[in-house]
Amino acid sequence: MHLTSDGSIHAIGQLLTSENAGLRVEGLQCLTDRLPLYDTDTLRQIALILHNRWDQESVDYVRQLLRRVILTFALHPAVTSLSTLQDLTKEFLTVSASALPASVQTSHLTTLTSLAQHRPAWVVNLLSRPDEFNNIIQRVTQYTLGYHVNVRVGSLGLYVRLATLAHHLAPLSTSVDTLGLVSHQQLPVTISRYIQDPHPKVRKIALDLLYQVHLAGYTLQPDLYDVFVDCLKDDYEYVRLAALRLVWTISKLYPGEILQIRKQDPTDSTRLVDNAFVKICDMVNDISMNVRTEACVLLGSYYDVQSSYLSQTLSKKIMSHLKRRQPFGKGGGKHEQLGRSAPSGGHHGSHPKSRRGMIPVAEGDLDVESNEFRILDSGACGAFVHGLEDEYREVRNAAITSLCGLCLQSAEFAKQAVDYLVDIFNDEIDYVRLNAILSLAKIASKHPIVMDQEQLQIILGVMEDANPRIRRGIHGLIGSVEVKDLTCLRTVISSLIDSMKRRSSDQTSIYQCLSQLGRRHFALVDVPVVEKLLNLERGFLVQEMSQNDPVYIAQLALVLNAARH
Numbered sequence: 001m002h003l004t005s006d007g008s009i010h011a012i013g014q015l016l017t018s019e020n021a022g023l024r025v026e027g028l029q030c031l032t033d034r035l036p037l038y039d040t041d042t043l044r045q046i047a048l049i050l051h052n053r054w055d056q057e058s059v060d061y062v063r064q065l066l067r068r069v070i071l072t073f074a075l076h077p078a079v080t081s082l083s084t085l086q087d088l089t090k091e092f093l094t095v096s097a098s099a100l101p102a103s104v105q106t107s108h109l110t111t112l113t114s115l116a117q118h119r120p121a122w123v124v125n126l127l128s129r130p131d132e133f134n135n136i137i138q139r140v141t142q143y144t145l146g147y148h149v150n151v152r153v154g155s156l157g158l159y160v161r162l163a164t165l166a167h168h169l170a171p172l173s174t175s176v177d178t179l180g181l182v183s184h185q186q187l188p189v190t191i192s193r194y195i196q197d198p199h200p201k202v203r204k205i206a207l208d209l210l211y212q213v214h215l216a217g218y219t220l221q222p223d224l225y226d227v228f229v230d231c232l233k234d235d236y237e238y239v240r241l242a243a244l245r246l247v248w249t250i251s252k253l254y255p256g257e258i259l260q261i262r263k264q265d266p267t268d269s270t271r272l273v274d275n276a277f278v279k280i281c282d283m284v285n286d287i288s289m290n291v292r293t294e295a296c297v298l299l300g301s302y303y304d305v306q307s308s309y310l311s312q313t314l315s316k317k318i319m320s321h322l323k324r325r326q327p328f329g330k331g332g333g334k335h336e337q338l339g340r341s342a343p344s345g346g347h348h349g350s351h352p353k354s355r356r357g358m359i360p361v362a363e364g365d366l367d368v369e370s371n372e373f374r375i376l377d378s379g380a381c382g383a384f385v386h387g388l389e390d391e392y393r394e395v396r397n398a399a400i401t402s403l404c405g406l407c408l409q410s411a412e413f414a415k416q417a418v419d420y421l422v423d424i425f426n427d428e429i430d431y432v433r434l435n436a437i438l439s440l441a442k443i444a445s446k447h448p449i450v451m452d453q454e455q456l457q458i459i460l461g462v463m464e465d466a467n468p469r470i471r472r473g474i475h476g477l478i479g480s481v482e483v484k485d486l487t488c489l490r491t492v493i494s495s496l497i498d499s500m501k502r503r504s505s506d507q508t509s510i511y512q513c514l515s516q517l518g519r520r521h522f523a524l525v526d527v528p529v530v531e532k533l534l535n536l537e538r539g540f541l542v543q544e545m546s547q548n549d550p551v552y553i554a555q556l557a558l559v560l561n562a563a564r565h
Contacts, residue, residue, distance in 0.1 A: 021062050031046065035072065050066065054070065067088065067111060075114065089132070105151045106154050109140075109143065113154065116162055127171070133179050137181060140155050153205045156209065160187070167184055203234065204236070210224075225250045225251075228246040231243030232244065258271065259271070271306075274306055277305045277309055281383035283295035284299075284395075293395050299387075307412065310406060313382065314384055387399030400424060403421065404439035422455050422459065433465070441473065453488055476512075478513050489524050492517065516561075517561075522562040522563070
């Protein structure tokens with residue numbers, strides 16, 4: 001028996017009531033394939049047939065397929081009946097979890113999560129029956145302790161989905177205790193406990209859900225910051241990626257929060273935003289390309305970091321805080337100077353643990369393990385240098401964009417970054433070179449940048465690039481910066497004119513570049529420079545230049561724009 005071409009209700013009923021399980025499966029598959037072809041009335045009739053068939057189906061694999069088909073029809077906008085949804089809810093509550101294989105448990109959880117996501121009316125209906133909702137929450141909580149990872153992942157996702165909807169949709173007269181839920185403030189804390197799960201999938205879903213509840217309006221407390229930082233050391237890439245996003249989120253929520261670096265020293269503290277910046281800088285050295293790229297992207301949004309940390313990102317030298325030595329107490333001696341507990345009088349050996357493991361330090365060296373020395377959060381050291389030198393184009397491109405964003409906020413940092421951006425002009429990837437050129441031009445439009453002869457040699461060499469967008473970008477950059485002296489200006493003018501002779505298609509772009517160059521360097525374009533450019537002689541009248549000569553027009557563009565100022 002096969003489904004008729006018109007997909008009639010009669011044919012569907014015959015297939016679904018057949019004693020042959022294979023025919024029932026065929027009928028369910030045909031229903032799914034023909035779903036877009038049915039009108040509203042037919043869909044409602046089919047939903048009723050599926051509802052009637054649900055209690056009769058006894059074959060496990062057919063029942064599992066039937067569950068998926070019921071869910072598909074239940075999520076269709078034309079099907080408004082909640083009877084099929086109640087069937088799925090009833091099965092979830094009545095069947096013992098221990099009697100079901102992990103795949104079926106996961107299927108149950110996925111089904112209910114889809115219902116909660118796409119059918120809020122189902123959740124509202126459940127909230128009108130607090131006892132039933134409480135039973136569902138209790139069952140889901142049991143599933144979070146399951147042995148199978150997919151069951152724990154699915155149950156955690158369903159719990160958070162139901163909790164967030166209940167907090168927003170439940171009547172004011174209904175308390176969260178009645179529903180079996182934690183409070184609005186406790187939900188992020190409850191989710192954070194699953195970050196310690198032994199399986200990385202659960203750790204990742206817990207981190208993702210924390211970010212989702214943050215977007216839904218729940219408050220992430222600063223106490224969670226240390227938990228997220230620990231996750232940056234996770235062995236799995238996708239866990240580190242999720243943690244990276246949350247470290248950034250917390251630092252934006254509580255930038256001025258004070259963190260104690262060492263509990264035994266209350267004066268050794270830092271702002272949370274600075275600490276988070278350092279942690280993200282450290283992730284630029286991660287083994288995963290995706291993590292390095294994300295870290296470089298996030299760095300560009302830290303506008304309120306201390307300048308000392310910003311400077312460290314462009315230097316591979318590790319700086320340190322040398323703390324002031326504590327004054328010696330009465331009777332203090334050499335042991336106290338070294339910061340060690342010294343045995344006194346005849347009490348030799350009274351502090352064996354403090355003396356054990358003491359490593360002698362040569363004279364003139366620093367004991368980096370002592371309380372007097374702390375490396376200045378070396379994770380920030382050379383972060384952008386490493387990003388710009390990365391082997392993957394995605395990382396380099398992200399580092400350029402973030403470096404540009406930070407330079408726009410700090411003129412001092414922009415001066416330090418110029419050399420690094422100019423070096424990228426020789427990158428092998430077109431769009432990376434173009435991004436570096438446009439970024440430097442953007443910085444120059446806000447902060448004055450002075451180019452020396454060495455930097456100009458690199459920039460002018462890029463004018464021979466085969467990509468016209470890169471050549472036009474270089475022209476725009478040259479028009480945006482200032483040159484160091486007259487020698488540099490003459491070099492730039494000569495190179496631009498030579499380039500125009502070789503590539504007539506760049507004529508308009510070079511005209512614009514020379515116009516901007518004249519406006520920015522009017523003080524350098526004096527009478528001797530003008531006479532040499534236009535071949536003028538004071539002693540006698542020279543031959544008139546052709547006004548159609550592109551070179552003459554380019555020189556006039558420079559001179560006339562300089563004369564305006």
